[in-house]
Amino acid sequence: MDYTSKSASIGQKIFVLAIEIALLYLSYWILFMAGGSSLFAIFGKELADVNLVRRQLIFAFSVIVFFRMGFMMFFLLKRKLPWSETFTLILPFALYYVGYALLTISNKPLGWFDYLGIAIFIIGSILNTASELQRHFWKKKPKNKGRLFSKGLFGYSMHINFFGDLLWVSAYAIISHNIYSIIIPILLFCLFAFFNIPELDKYLAVKYKDEFSEYAKTTKKFIPFIY
Numbered sequence: 001m002d003y004t005s006k007s008a009s010i011g012q013k014i015f016v017l018a019i020e021i022a023l024l025y026l027s028y029w030i031l032f033m034a035g036g037s038s039l040f041a042i043f044g045k046e047l048a049d050v051n052l053v054r055r056q057l058i059f060a061f062s063v064i065v066f067f068r069m070g071f072m073m074f075f076l077l078k079r080k081l082p083w084s085e086t087f088t089l090i091l092p093f094a095l096y097y098v099g100y101a102l103l104t105i106s107n108k109p110l111g112w113f114d115y116l117g118i119a120i121f122i123i124g125s126i127l128n129t130a131s132e133l134q135r136h137f138w139k140k141k142p143k144n145k146g147r148l149f150s151k152g153l154f155g156y157s158m159h160i161n162f163f164g165d166l167l168w169v170s171a172y173a174i175i176s177h178n179i180y181s182i183i184i185p186i187l188l189f190c191l192f193a194f195f196n197i198p199e200l201d202k203y204l205a206v207k208y209k210d211e212f213s214e215y216a217k218t219t220k221k222f223i224p225f226i227y
Helices: 010-032 036-044 051-075 085-101 114-141 160-176 179-208 208-216
Strands: none
Touching: 010 036, 010 051, 010 085, 010 114, 010 208, 036 085, 051 114, 051 160, 085 160, 085 179, 114 160, 160 179
């Protein structure tokens, strides 16, 4: 990832947006237009009548993610988005929009665990977007130029925005009511913990030096109060 260069990267962002729209349509086809049954039939499997509310929730999650990520990408992301990174963004959206649509095969009505999943989705979405907005408005003040933002939600975790991502993705797994769905948030955790966070920390340590070192000593890295 290129954390140093600034660019609007409009072409890359429009490309991601177009792919997301196509993936959303594919998700809708799977969930509401017998697409799921057609795909399962290819492998000689019959798809049971999936609970409608569960399907609606999964698609609603995807629509919310689409608008939220679009807002953040076009209005909050100021660094350059290389084409190589642009193509890697497509896979996560395919997993969320299409993967969870395929994994949602339960006909069981919603229970308390599902309502917990809805709460987790809301909390994760708020943590991710609100933390980015806090940093955005703080950075816009001239007096904060060149300084590390470690206040607000980032005071609870150095990468609270990533933690928010992990929460709302886990909520998909809960609502899908499929044990195999847990693979996606596990993979996301590993990506954050063993790649994204170490790479970003290296960059921040060089850019902010002592300020970052002090921040790292007093703040959890990923999961508030835990890790």
